[in-house]
Amino acid sequence: MKKLVHTDSTIRESLRLNPTLIRGLLREVKPKKGIDLPDGTHLPKGAWVGIPVKGVQMDERFYAGAEEFRPFRFTGEKRDPSRGSHGKGAEAVHVDSTFLSFSYGGSAW
Numbered sequence: 001m002k003k004l005v006h007t008d009s010t011i012r013e014s015l016r017l018n019p020t021l022i023r024g025l026l027r028e029v030k031p032k033k034g035i036d037l038p039d040g041t042h043l044p045k046g047a048w049v050g051i052p053v054k055g056v057q058m059d060e061r062f063y064a065g066a067e068e069f070r071p072f073r074f075t076g077e078k079r080d081p082s083r084g085s086h087g088k089g090a091e092a093v094h095v096d097s098t099f100l101s102f103s104y105g106g107s108a109w
Helices: 005-017 053-057
Strands: 023-028 048-052
Touching: 023 053, 048 053
Parallel strands: none
Antiparallel strands: 023 048
16 A cells, blocks of 8 residues: 555545544543633533534645645645645555544543
8 A cells, every 4th residue: 555655645635525524533521520621611521522524624724725636635745744744654544633534542531
């Protein structure tokens, strides 16, 4: 698969535009007192929170021309750590903070 860079990029771009999840980073609040967010919102114990995957993956801040299907998007771009793992080496199965087709990490705080 590592030699099929264009195929891998096309799969990754397809998943970016059509993620398998609606919400990602689903987390259950575990502390007895819940969690207070910086904006003052209180999340009680047992609440579930997540983010809209497609909203992140269609954000122009992370993907130039986000509305466009660019099959080789992940083959030629230089990797910029501040924008996630885009570019060479960004395999379809690799997730990061801007590519969440398979969510990201564990399921509880």
